[in-house]
């Protein structure tokens with residue numbers, strides 16, 4: 233019932249009418265709603281879409297005071313502060329996101345992320361690494377490291393405690409979707425990555441390889457990994473190369489994770505990530521088990537034992 237109300241207002245916003253969505257939210261407002269934090273996030277989105285970002289910050293701040301464990305409130309706050317040119321407040325809110333999700337090392341070690349593509353994954357990753365991905369020591373390979381969010385989480389939560397290694401490949405030039413704004417973040421991606429990895433205290437477990445994954449992977453042919461995360465360029469022509477070059481590097485029984493499986497390129501549908509992933513899955517289907525439902529943004533597969 234409450235979610236029906238939420239979805240109707242969300243639909244109005246998605247249809248490009250934030251004023252209508254806001255009116256609906258305010259007319260139907262119930263202070264005792266069991267989903268008042270999601271409703272407040274939606275109301276803040278409407279306010280932001282109407283250019284009333286300061287009001288949106290106030291609303292989320294008040295709501296967070298009543299619901300301090302809700303990471304979405306802080307995530308939305310971080311985005312708003314960033315849009316308002318308040319990087320210190322954005323960073324503080326982002327660290328609160330991580331603390332809410334059990335990643336206390338982020339505030340404790342003072343990581344600096346201007347844009348966080350990782351925190352939404354934390355609940356699923358925490359579950360997978362507790363239940364499925366159990367290698368110890370564990371050797372991990374990451375394609376696409378950005379400012380080091382996924383890398384520092386892996387070092388803090390998995391590789392540090394279990395032992396093993398983390399290899400990170402990145403051009404540190406950003407992907408095509410970042411090109412318009414990357415120059416304005418005040419530091420290079422590589423500087424932020426280095427700073428954050430050093431702050432984990434586990435930098436000795438991390439190897440950084442700067443350059444295109446499609447080039448580096450050919451040079452890693454003799455290595456094997458327990459977990460490979462493919463989160464670099466999302467164009468199908470790159471995703472397919474990463475998948476084909478990574479598959480032989482994965483131990484039998486090892487895990488490979490694709491990010492942004494539904495990433496779409498306007499006007500270039502042949503480059504949508506899903507086309508590469510569908511081809512890879514159909515060709516290698518007999519060698520793998522898929523462990524996540526098709527609608528999920530991330531696809532986790534396990535290489536069947538016996539396939540080297």
Ligand SMILES: C[S@@+](CC[C@H](N)C(=O)[O-])C[C@H]1O[C@@H](n2cnc3c(N)ncnc32)[C@H](O)[C@@H]1O
Pocket residue numbers: 349350375376377378379380381382383401402403404405406407408421443444445446463464465470
């Ligand atoms: C979405 S970000 C990765 C986010 C990161 N995994 C995290 O969770 O914080 C994608 C990254 O891929 C990198 N990238 C894009 N094309 C690449 C390529 N061909 N080879 C290696 N890295 C690439 C970009 O520089 C960018 O840092």
